[in-house]
Amino acid sequence: MGFVNDISCCELTPEARSRLVKTPADVAGVVVKFKPKQFFVDIDRLEFVANNAIMSELGITPRLLYIDADCMINEYVPSRNYKIEEDLDPKTVKELARVLARIHSAKPPISSKTFKNWEKLFDEDSPMMKNPPMKNIIDKKYLDSLKEETEEIKAKYWDLLESIEYLESSRLTRELSKKVNSTFVFSHSDFNRGNRLVAKVKDPETGVEKKRIWIVDFDYSTINYRGIDFGRYFSNYRHEDDMFGDEGFPTDEEMALFLEEYRQECARIQGQFYLEANPLEMLIREAKIFAMQAYSDFFFCLMMYTNDPKGPRKDYFLEAAFNRYSGLQKLKKRFTEDGTIPYVLKQEKK
Template sequence: MFKKTTIDPEDLEQVMKVLAKLCSSNVWSNVQLADFTARRFEMGYVNNIFCCEMTEEAHERLINKYSSSAEDNLSKIVIKFTPKDFFIKFKRYEMIAYHTILSERGVLPKLIYFDDDCMINEYIESRTYSYEDDCDSQTVQQLAKTLAIVHSARPPISMNGFELFNKFFDDNEENENNPMISDTINKKYLDLLMKESEEIRNKYYSTFSEIDYKKINNFNKLLLDKIKSPLVFSHCDFNRGNRLVQREPKTGKSRVYLIDFDYSCFFYRGFDLGRYFSNYRHREDMFGDEGFPTDDEMKLFLEAYRNECGRLQGDQYLLNENNSLERLIIESKVFTLMAYSDYFFCLMMYTNNPTGPKKDYFLESAYNRYNAIKKQRKLFTADGTLPMLLDNHDYQL
């Protein structure tokens, strides 16, 4: 139980305004400040997310007064407010469709309310996915099966998200004029680094000055053209913080939920696979540089993923050469390289807030991920992956 409300009065007022929008048969539409406590989730980089927990007395009282269904009137909920002025915006109304479909399939928490400003979901008692989970075969396989359910879904949404994401692989004027990312493309972070301490300049300036965004981007586009990854309904932000692990007390087995589908759309299958393996058995939460699994280690996840896709989509899926285990391994490696390109996001976050509390975190993260690109290109050249796809090409930065 939360001992007290830990959010400031302005946030609490915002929460109360949202709760007042709910149907009157939902107990949360009738709460008073004394009926619940609230706290902010310290996760993510652009989100305002709050967990609200009703007292047992208030929950019982409001259920008896306003509703006959305790199942649909939960004592704990999560309110997530829509990020403002972020660099990519999807069609919000499409989220209703895939949230409904995937919550019915047990992939994500139940959607309770949704509008342009926020969404409310049920609260899942769980913890975020960790290094230890990658070391547990049952949890790895469960995560793979959960992702297979997402990739096998066919929600009735447009290709808008695919088109938006693809723009980031284009060196067009629209990207460079985007105020959220233009300063990063034009290396404003180098000017900012010159104002930092000598220790910070010595550590980062030389490495960051060699980054050639367009060269890396063009290399990624070339790989995309060669690998021809199938389009699936993709999570598109498949990092550890968006995976929740719930341990069943009787069996000890893990159940995995996914959250934060804000950027989900039809996209390349390998996008989520690469994101997973770019952090495989890393102790760093998301932006680490701690090595890459062997092919045999990759098979544990990919075999479970492939078999679940076959169960959901039929034997024809398993017979398709594009879905072979060997193909999935190659595809995962290619998209791991692209996943390491999140160095750009880290530099963008530093550039947009160079004095913020996470300044050191984003600098170190960008440094780690850019160096990881160089290591992985060497690794995937030595194991034959890149030479097989790209003849007579310079694989190094």
């Protein structure tokens, strides 16, 4: 599952069920996840344990049965990934908003160390930026691989991908993200569709079947900007593609459906002061800015393509890089014209 995870779904023997859980008949199996070597940032393993344990206790992630610094075992929940049909269902959109509000309102006993590590990674003078694979993206080494593609592929992708100036794009999105003054919260920090599961359950009172949303993969969760999760959510909103599409961006009215429900749930948990301190218009503006940052994942797609330009997924990542960079340019144009970017650039960082 994902790009770096080592996950196995296992059926339990009757003896194992009786030893692991109090109600063996209710457990379909377990999911065993081995924590990989960090793909980008060094994350405190004690925080990894704390975050996953607390999310299980809150009922946000499937029941945690075992965890240590290298491995965790969760109850297997028959489910599927969150899809476009969920975004088309207002009830499910509101349910997801309430779940995210609960995550952001949580107070795990963790530091801001991981956030600071993330920030340092993308400083222009950081070791990661000065060495491959990121240096290859900055220097456009992916064009060497693109030259070897068919004329049809080059005609489709070359002009746009050749125009990429990664550092210039990164400077703008980072400046905007800081100036929009997003609140720091406990953030999932990888709030993509693959980490949102949808299960069908029966309401214990009515017996009516309904959808339940589970959030998984809190490996990169930390104290972070609230907008990180907003941006990732809206960057895939009503897209057929799982994560790297460019199929349009929601209207302000569509964004309001999710963000107003989020506000109301935060107010219910934290207090009514939240509504006055966080007007809907502010959250919409914040989500737009962080959606641009989410679309900047074109660099990851280019990196995956450059690392294996003849591999089985090279066409997927080439298309994904094209989609995301193209989408980013459209967002820059739209948010300039609607006044979002000019407004944010005038703000002084608090």
